[in-house]
Amino acid sequence: xxxxxxxxxxxxxxxxxxxxxxxxxxxxxxxxxxxxxxxxxxxxxxxxxxxxxxxxxxxxxxxxxxxxxxxxxxxxxxxxxxxxxxxxxxxxxxxxxxxxxxxxxxxxxxxxxxxxxxxxxxxxxxxxxxxxxxxxxxxxxxxxxxxxxxxxxxxxxxxxxxxxxxxxxxxxxxxxxxxxxxxxxxxxxxxxxxxxxxxxxxxxxxxxxxxxxxxxxxxxxxxxxxxxxxxxxxxxxxxxxxxxxxxxxxxxxxxxxxxxxxxxxxxxxxxxxxxxxxxxxxxxxxxxxxxxxxxxxxxxxxxxxxxxxxxxxxxxxxxxxxxxxxxxxxxxxxxxxxxxxxxxxxxxxxxxxxxxxxxxxxxxxxxxxxxxxxxxxxxxxxxxxxxxxxxxxxxxxxxxxxxxxxxxxxxxxxxxxxxxxxxxxxxxxxxxxxxxxxxxxxxxxxxxxxxxxxxxxxxxxxxxxxxxxxxxxxxxxxxxxx
Amino acid sequence: xxxxxxxxxxxxxxxxxxxxxxxxxxxxxxxxxxxxxxxxxxxxxxxxxxxxxxxxxxxxxxxxxxxxxxxxxxxxxxxxxxxxxxxxxxxxxxxxxxxxxxxxxxxxxxxxxxxxxxxxxxxxxxxxxxxxxxxxxxxxxxxxxxxxxxxxxxxxxxxxxxxxxxxxxxxxxxxxxxxxxxxxxxxxxxxxxxxxxxxxxxxxxxxxxxxxxxxxxxxxxxxxxxxxxxxxxxxxxxxxxxxxxxxxxxxxxxxxxxxxxxxxxxxxxxxxxxxxxxxxxxxxxxxxxxxxxxxxxxxxxxxxxxxxxxxxxxxxxxxxxxxxxxxxxxxxxxxxxxxxxxxxxxxxxxxxxxxxxxxxxxxxxxxxxxxxxxxxxxxxxxxxxxxxxxxxxxxxxxxxxxxxxxxxxxxxxxxxxxxxxxxxxxxxxxxxxxxxxxxxxxxxxxxxxxxxxxxxxxxxxxxxxxxxxxxxxxxxxxxxxx
Numbered sequence: 001x002x003x004x005x006x007x008x009x010x011x012x013x014x015x016x017x018x019x020x021x022x023x024x025x026x027x028x029x030x031x032x033x034x035x036x037x038x039x040x041x042x043x044x045x046x047x048x049x050x051x052x053x054x055x056x057x058x059x060x061x062x063x064x065x066x067x068x069x070x071x072x073x074x075x076x077x078x079x080x081x082x083x084x085x086x087x088x089x090x091x092x093x094x095x096x097x098x099x100x101x102x103x104x105x106x107x108x109x110x111x112x113x114x115x116x117x118x119x120x121x122x123x124x125x126x127x128x129x130x131x132x133x134x135x136x137x138x139x140x141x142x143x144x145x146x147x148x149x150x151x152x153x154x155x156x157x158x159x160x161x162x163x164x165x166x167x168x169x170x171x172x173x174x175x176x177x178x179x180x181x182x183x184x185x186x187x188x189x190x191x192x193x194x195x196x197x198x199x200x201x202x203x204x205x206x207x208x209x210x211x212x213x214x215x216x217x218x219x220x221x222x223x224x225x226x227x228x229x230x231x232x233x234x235x236x237x238x239x240x241x242x243x244x245x246x247x248x249x250x251x252x253x254x255x256x257x258x259x260x261x262x263x264x265x266x267x268x269x270x271x272x273x274x275x276x277x278x279x280x281x282x283x284x285x286x287x288x289x290x291x292x293x294x295x296x297x298x299x300x301x302x303x304x305x306x307x308x309x310x311x312x313x314x315x316x317x318x319x320x321x322x323x324x325x326x327x328x329x330x331x332x333x334x335x336x337x338x339x340x341x342x343x344x345x346x347x348x349x350x351x352x353x354x355x356x357x358x359x360x361x362x363x364x365x366x367x368x369x370x371x372x373x374x375x376x377x378x379x380x381x382x383x384x385x386x387x388x389x390x391x392x393x394x395x396x397x398x399x400x401x402x403x404x405x406x407x408x409x410x411x412x413x414x415x416x417x418x419x420x421x422x423x424x425x426x427x428x429x430x431x432x433x434x435x436x437x438x439x440x441x442x443x444x445x446x447x448x449x450x451x452x453x454x455x456x457x458x459x460x461x462x463x464x465x466x467x468x469x470x471x472x473x474x475x476x477x478x479x480x481x482x
Numbered sequence: 483x484x485x486x487x488x489x490x491x492x493x494x495x496x497x498x499x500x501x502x503x504x505x506x507x508x509x510x511x512x513x514x515x516x517x518x519x520x521x522x523x524x525x526x527x528x529x530x531x532x533x534x535x536x537x538x539x540x541x542x543x544x545x546x547x548x549x550x551x552x553x554x555x556x557x558x559x560x561x562x563x564x565x566x567x568x569x570x571x572x573x574x575x576x577x578x579x580x581x582x583x584x585x586x587x588x589x590x591x592x593x594x595x596x597x598x599x600x601x602x603x604x605x606x607x608x609x610x611x612x613x614x615x616x617x618x619x620x621x622x623x624x625x626x627x628x629x630x631x632x633x634x635x636x637x638x639x640x641x642x643x644x645x646x647x648x649x650x651x652x653x654x655x656x657x658x659x660x661x662x663x664x665x666x667x668x669x670x671x672x673x674x675x676x677x678x679x680x681x682x683x684x685x686x687x688x689x690x691x692x693x694x695x696x697x698x699x700x701x702x703x704x705x706x707x708x709x710x711x712x713x714x715x716x717x718x719x720x721x722x723x724x725x726x727x728x729x730x731x732x733x734x735x736x737x738x739x740x741x742x743x744x745x746x747x748x749x750x751x752x753x754x755x756x757x758x759x760x761x762x763x764x765x766x767x768x769x770x771x772x773x774x775x776x777x778x779x780x781x782x783x784x785x786x787x788x789x790x791x792x793x794x795x796x797x798x799x800x801x802x803x804x805x806x807x808x809x810x811x812x813x814x815x816x817x818x819x820x821x822x823x824x825x826x827x828x829x830x831x832x833x834x835x836x837x838x839x840x841x842x843x844x845x846x847x848x849x850x851x852x853x854x855x856x857x858x859x860x861x862x863x864x865x866x867x868x869x870x871x872x873x874x875x876x877x878x879x880x881x882x883x884x885x886x887x888x889x890x891x892x893x894x895x896x897x898x899x900x901x902x903x904x905x906x907x908x909x910x911x912x913x914x915x916x917x918x919x920x921x922x923x924x925x926x927x928x929x930x931x932x933x934x935x936x937x938x939x940x941x942x943x944x945x946x947x948x949x950x951x952x953x954x955x956x957x958x959x960x961x962x963x964x
Contacts (some may be wrong), residue, residue: 102715102836103867104722149666155727158666160675161643176928183866184631184640184832184909186679187925188951189933193642193675197668214722233584240586240696244771245637245727289726290780298772350666354584384665385585427666443669446658450940451671457939458932469670 004060008042008086011052016043016092026067026087029075030134034433036079038065041087047167047175047206050088054204055173057086063463064088066200068111068142071134073348074432076146076199076468085466090141093206096120104212105164105181110141110205117210126212129156129248133332141205147197149428154383155248155287156213158428160196167207168195171459181209194454199430200465202458216287218295219248221324222303223271225278225314226252229357232280232382235311236353239284242302246295249285250383251331257379260337261330268330272314282312282382283331334379338390343399344377345391345410351423353385359421363389363414370413371406386427389414415442436471486542490524490568493534498525498574508549508569511557512616516915518561520547523569529649529657529688532570536686537655539568545945546570548682550593550624553616555830556914558628558681558950567948572623575688578602586694587646587663592623592687599692608694611638611730615814623687629679631910636865637730637769638695640910642678649689650677653941663691676936681912682947684940698769700777701730703806704785705753707760707796708734711839714762714864717793718835721766724784728777731767732865733813738874739861742819743812750812753798760795764864765813816861820872825881826859827873827892833905835867841903845871845896852895853888868909871896897924918953 009017018026018041026041028034039062044050057064063085067077079085090111097107101124108117114135121128130143132150142148144166148159156162165179168191178192195202226232232252239247258281262270272278286302288295299317306312318324338344351359360378367374373394380387391410393402415425419442431439440448448470455462455470491499500508500523508523510516521544526532539546545567549559561567572593579589583606590599596617603610612625614632624630626648630641638644647661650673660674677684708714714734721729740763744752754760768784770777781799788794800806820826833841842860849856855876862869873892875884897907901924913921922930930952937944937952 100834100836102719103834105834147668147672153666157643160672161639170928170932174928176926176932178926178929180904180906181834182832182906182909183835184635184863184868185906186629186910186912187906187908187921188913188929189684189936190629190642190672190675190679191929191932193672194936197672202671214726216726237584242771244696244698244769246771287726289724289728350664352582352585352587352663353665354582381666386666422662424662424664424667424669426668427664428668430668431670439669444658444660446652446656447660447670447673450652450658450673453939454671454676454936457935 004056004062005040007056008040008053011056012042012044012049016045026070026089027078029078030071031073034075034078037081037083038079038087039084041089043089043092045092047169050169050204050206051173051175053088054169054171058171058173058461058463061461061463062086063466065465066090066145066204068139068145069113069134069137071138072142072146072432073429074426074434076430076432076465077142080467088204090139090206097207099124100181101126103181105209106212107179107181107207107209108140109207110139112140114138114140114143121212122215125215127215128162128210128212130159130162140208144196144205144208145198145200146430149381149384149386151251151381152248153381154250155245160193162211163192163196163208164211165209166192166195166205169204169206171203171461171464179207179209197430199432199469201455201469202464214289217290218288218292220286220292220295220299220317221327222284222299222315222317223327224282224284224303224306224312225272225275226280226282226311227313228279229360231311232282233353233357234309235282235306236383238306238309238311239302242305243286243298246286246288246298247284247383248287249283250381251283252380252382253281253283253331253334254376254378255279256375257334257377260341260377261333264337264340265333268326268333270330271316275314278313283327334377338377338392341392343393343403345403345407347389347414348427348429349389349414349418349423349425350384350386350427351418351421353382355421356382356385356387359417359423363417366417367391367413371410431469433468436467436469439469440471486538486544487522489538490522490535493538494524494526494531498527508552508571509560511560512553512555516557516560519563519565520561520569521566523571525571525574527574529651532651532686532688533655533657535570536651536653540653540655540943540945543943543945544568545948547947548572548627548686550621550627551595551616551619553620554624554628554914555911556916558912558914558947559624562949570686572621572688579689581606582663583608585663587691588694589661589663589689589691590622591689592621594622596620596622596625603694607697609697610644610692610694612641612644622690626678626687626690627680627682628912631863631866631868633733633863634730635863636732637727642675644693645674645678645690646693647691648674648677648687651686651688653685653943653946661689661691679912681914681951683937683951684946696771699772700770700774702768702774702777702781702799703809704766704781704797704799705809706764706766706785706788706794707754707757708762708764708793709795710761711842713793714764715835715839716791717764717788718865720788720791720793721784724787725768725780728768728770728780729766729865730769731765732863733765734861734864735763735765735813735816736858736860737761738857739816739859742823742859743815746819746822747815750808750815752812754796757796765809816859820859820874823874825875825885827885827889829871829896830909830911831871831896831900831905831907832866832868832909833900833903835864837903838864838867838869841899841905845899848899849873849895853892913951915950918949918951921951922953
């Protein structure tokens with residue numbers, strides 16, 4: 001393979017082809033559960049170099065694993081153990097190419113860190129609303145490759161809804177420039193959305209034109225104590241009605257999840273944690289195009305109606321930005337508090353919002369019955385029907401043993417329940433290598449057959465991130481030169 | 483072919499297979515420019531029948547032309563002249579299958595007329611925001627098949643943005659049920675968006691789960707006189723900033739277009755038509771989740787700022803629903819007024835909003851130079867960068883001769899200008915049979931190659947609406963039975 005490595009060095013420059021030393025940053029997945037072995041890590045500096053790298057790899061029949069910030073939760077951006085896959089890291093391609101204020105768009109390269117995208121918009125007095133826990137490390141290319149979700153989906157949609165166009169290097173090493181930045185363009189099949197969420201298995205996103213929004217004049221956060229999941233769903237309905245598009249966040253958190261934050265981060269003051277009869281907390285965010293006073297008046301009108309309807313038993317509206325940040329910090333500390341409590345099994349599921357209460361009631365009872373002592377860390381983006389229905393080992397016993405013995409069974413129980421309620425076993429994290437078998441099991445065979453046909457049509461050589469999403473066969477040798 | 487007809491009669495019942503008599507309703511396109519000849523018009527009553535019809539046609543190697551309300555503007559839903567294509571009309575499948583209030587979704591069959599979809603949402607106190615001129619006749623299946631746009635795209639997006647899931651019959655006659663109604667579901671490639679906008683060339687949409695929104699508490703309409711297209715774009719920016727998501731409509735209309743309405747429909751009182759120095763009118767719509775008073779106050783604050791900035795020289799806010807309807811009626815009467823004036827050449831183009839003023843200045847001057855006396859009927863959805871930049875024959879001479887001699891040239895001039903400004907020659911109307919050659923010319927060859935690969939992968943027999951979008955070869959005979 002030294003010929004390929006030499007070629008790659010010629011294309012991107014020797015310092016940007018890494019083959020020795022500690023390559024953990026590229027070979028180890030974010031949750032540190034899987035470590036692969038790369039043939040090389042290649043770091044091209046522009047789209048032309050990406051295309052040349054792909055052509056070289058295609059000629060050699062070598063598989064390519066595209067990688068952004070490597071913060072994915074489904075092991076989609078690290079190489080397998082074979083030592084034959086090239087990791088193509090986009091992080092050197094981090095430029096903001098253009099910001100068009102009148103068109104409300106920004107064109108950025110794939111390796112641009114999400115927070116930098118947000119900041120560039122902010123500096124122009126505009127908003128790029130994609131927001132998620134990893135935003136300081138993840139890249140916009142990875143966000144689009146996995147169709148990331150996050151906390152503002154209830155208003156602005158997923159990553160796909162925030163993208164107007166892509167630049168993509170195909171598995172043949174050609175460049176498709178689809179960066180027109182048009183809000184209406186019905187000229188053939190929707191390739192943009194096909195690449196978004198394909199996790200690098202159909203080509204490599206090298207740049208994107210993103211939608212920007214006017215920055216709200218004010219943003220307010222509230223925390224409500226709600227007496228049941230039914231009431232949380234009813235509160236969501238009232239919030240849609242009262243706030244319209246002002247509703248930019250709606251997160252639910254179960255009492256046990258909040259208890260873990262209270263226990264492990266006592267400095268964070270979890271609202272209403274002393275009220276033992278409060279099973280759920282809801283975090284609401286209201287963005288207002290008018291003023292803070294107006295936002296506050298709207299919030300108060302909503303909460304008053306919700307009190308009267310019995311959906312809310314207590315509530316607090318943040319008085320200032322610090323208080324608002326604190327409330328969000330509690331929400332975002334749940335995963336860390338969970339980790340402090342010990343090993344756990346994570347899920348990222350969705351069901352129709354209307355079925356969430358019945359799903360939770362069913363799943364809670366079923367889990368308690370099937371695995372006595374199990375503890376459920378239930379929280380998530382209720383506004384999108386997306387729960388992180390996580391499972392913590394029982395207090396007694398060794399959590400490592402629990403995970404080893406029960407992880408498959410727990411996943412099976414949760415995913416079967418999700419399927420029964422018409423939901424998805426992967427709402428926002430994607431498939432990667434981690435859930436290939438689940439996709440096979442729960443996706444419709446007709447849909448799977450179409451996906452396989454598309455993969456074979458666009459990447460007949462099978463070199464783009466093989467084994468991810470569809471678990472296709474390993475890369476085939478290149479066809480003889482012609 | 484009598485065997486196929488017999489089979490189709492067995493599947494859907496003889497009364498629903500039409501072969502004789504006047505089939506104009508299915509064979510003649512909406513603008514009455516192209517008349518085809520169908521082998522038969524088949525009207526299945528449910529998804530199972532659609533699948534059986536497709537299997538029968540596939541076995542016979544017979545091409546299928548899916549059709550909804552047959553209101554498309556790009557000749558995508560009528561058969562060719564060969565007499566060998568089966569028109570598969572979805573209009574009997576018009577049920578609203580379910581409305582889920584808490585999930586804010588509605589599942590409807592493809593043949594449901596758009597207005598009926600809107601009405602069903604309305605009856606439930608909710609909003610389905612897709613709105614366009616043909617809404618009394620077009621079907622939701624056609625809207626999705628062509629990714630229809632319309633007047634509320636600035637807030638709610640195109641048809642694709644309003645759809646959470648599809649039921650599709652594949653070219654092999656299998657049924658894919660993707661109607662989960664989830665707002666987050668990252669389980670493989672985005673087949674939904676691939677079918678949306680594919681104009682029946684990849685499969686047949688038989689049902690869809692649509693997004694609903696809370697109904698605004700108030701909706702106000704204003705009409706502003708603006709001194710230039712630059713000022714119209716600046717007004718759009720101010721409207722985004724002041725109204726946020728309240729801005730649900732932003733239409734621009736050139737003076738000549740409004741003059742035609744004034745001339746041919748004098749009973750419609752076009753605002754500011756007597757002010758000769760007003761080159762453009764802008765129609766704005768503000769939807770408010772609070773109250774009419776609040777909507778009015780917000781509108782007035784916006785217009786005050788716009789006056790001060792010189793973006794608006796005069797304005798009127800509708801005092802009641804009747805006045806609002808009248809203002810919209812003027813906008814919607816432009817195509818009819820154009821027709822009254824005589825034959826014309828229609829375009830449906832988009833460029834980035836920021837480039838609209840320069841595009842219009844360039845195109846207006848170029849057209850005046852190239853075709854002396856030409857009259858430009860320029861109006862459209864400025865909020866989406868989408869103009870209907872139509873061309874009316876000069877006053878002197880025979881318009882029929884003008885069209886015959888100049889249509890190709892006019893299209894060429896306009897589309898070349900659009901390409902130069904980074905735009906699209908088909909913003910919301912699609913490709914159909916009408917613009918196949920334009921797609922070939924203006925779409926990127928890399929993108930076209932991917933589209934062709936996808937078409938061949940999903941419809942290897944080439945029986946789904948052949949010759950549309952990609953202008954593929956006619957249907958091939960079926961493979962021998964195995």
